[in-house]
Amino acid sequence: MNALTTQLDEAGNLKHFLTIEGLERSLLIDILDRAEGFLGVAQQAVKKVPLCRGKVIANLFFENSTRTRTTFELAAKRLSADVLNLNISTSATAKGETLLDTLRNLEAMHVDMFVVRHATSGAAHFIAQHAAPHVSVVNAGDGRHSHPTQAMLDMFTIRRHKGDFSALRVAIVGDILHSRVARSQILALNTLGAAEVRVIGPRTLIPADAAEALGVRVFHDLREGVRDVDVVIMLRLQRERMSSALLPSEHEYFQLFGLTEERLATAHAEAIVMHPGPINRGVEMDSQVADGKRSVILEQVSNGIAVRMAVMSMCIGTQNLQAQQAGEQRDAH
């Protein structure tokens, strides 16, 4: 069973959202269009729509992340769902409970959707395979594998600024090797038909066979890599990797791959700068860029809520459709 067959129902509707891999362009466009509709909700006096009323959504975070969890929580609440927040890293698994045990226990609480973050690649896929048939799973980041809602909110942000993808050159800078965000962004950009996707970083942070495996152009020089690009996406560099066998120091990293106004000079005049956050100022970029006119970093955060609303409501919608069809079948008998 591959991810493609796992996350769509027979009619091609989104049942789970685990990875961008295998999804059609039209489905990605559908997510973006729906998110567009949800943007206005935040401006309403009552910031809620009733699409997931009566549903229970559990944020299952095996890895800590305040920001991602918060935006998922807000998205679920704006859809009128009841939300459970579970930080498993500190509770169940520490007592030797297996992932499957945790899942079964939560299913017994009649949860309709799991939003899962886990340190292991493939974890969300595994949970989706073993979850009860009426439960949806949304991947909020698994290991180095996938972080599809982050990628979609980035696509959403890019589309709002640039419109069409087909003429776009996009550069992703930094730790590609360990980045689930980069993998999902690259898949999304290629599916949406971006003209060129580049990755930029030292060889220690670029995975094996990246060009063929991911469909990107590889650069090791920042100035050269951002030449004529329309979008620059900076990746977060984990603190423990700044001084290790991968990199000598954050100082040298910033000297080579840190984004400054001066190094952005070769990019397209209208180029935007993105970062999934939280930024290490003075490592990935300096404050001038982070807070500058090209930066759309804060927009990414608010767009994240709309995109997550879109994905969650689509998955719940598929559930409702299935329940309805099951009901009709029962009536027919």
Next chain:
Amino acid sequence: MPTDSTISIRNGRLIDPATGFDGEADVHLAEGRVLAIGAAPPGFCPERTLDASGCLVFPGVVDLCARLREPGLEHKATIASETRAAAAAGITTLCCPPDTSPVVDTPAVAQLIQQTAARHGHARVLPAGALTRKLEGKVLAEMAALKQAGCPVLSQAGRTILSTHVARRALEYASTFGMTVFLQPLDRDLAEGGCVHEGRVSTRLGLPGIPEAAETLAVARDLALAEQTGARIHFRGLSTARALEMLAEARARGVRASADVAIHQLFLTEEDVAGLNADCHVIPPLRTRSDRDALRAALASGALAALCSDHQPHDADAKLAPFPETAPGISGLETLLPLGLRLVEEAVMDVATLIARLTLGPAEVLGQRLGRLGVGERADVCIFDPRRAWTVSPETLLSHGENSPFMGMTLRGRVIWTLLDGRIVFERTD
């Protein structure tokens, strides 16, 4: 064990790699040995006659690496369950790695395994003795005592010795007693945390990779040590084309090294991991298509001496986790021969060569007079119907391990009878 029965196997196609015989011939067995080939001796009146029409008759398969999980991991499998599966798969001799619990680093454990196997009587089990105490790679195991206790070879199982000094001395000490050392070449530092081949699929899926150099580095080191010490080494389960080149080059210089390959490496590649099927999680990892093709060619040419099951039965829970957290290994005994036959169908090698790599080749690696079917040899026989199709399923497998990526596949080739020392240990009734 009663070995006094007399049996004639009639009308089969006899393949004996030791003599090069390949043709229709009857085989007559008495007192656990091959009494005659072709016409029965005058007055020979067998207690039983097996009609092997349409079947291949060849020496019982010798499997260089099968984990039986006993002692220590009986919730996964037992000597009784796995030797019974082996008999049903035409395998009469199994060499099991020493990474049981306790480790096979004392004569007592080695004897316990052999006695348990003998009591059940389905297959001959030859435990590989530990090369170092507790397989820790620090202190040598009592190799002479292990040899005395029936261990034909020594092994580190999957645990590479970190210290090159200890590795060198271990090889030297083993060679004192003329014992072959099994090594599974994997550089621990480079393989650390990895669960798949480092390449396109690991990059795409963000799975921690094991680079080719993790194997070639260990092969280079062990070949250098074998050359230095004059010890005889055997690489268990090569996975890369580059390692094959290094082996060939060293052998040409006279280094005493041989190698085998696990059957799954000849059919699966890194691409099979793309669906995150935990049954494709193996160490060494599934490599590229060109590695797979090189391994196939090396087995055909004889550069790889043996084909083995690398049987690793697991309980269901061991595979119920996100891919990188699952236990590696495939339950492989019962698919060994049918998949082997597929190599013949795909014209990788002829059937006589396949049989040689499954019998005489591994027997010679073990230094045992097995895997032969000439007059006077031990009557370990497999009678195999290459036409019979069957579907791999929990119902058709006897092993307690249901962890097979070939589950659900329809394969051709089914063992009809297996004989161990002239005694029928398996007879297919369905």
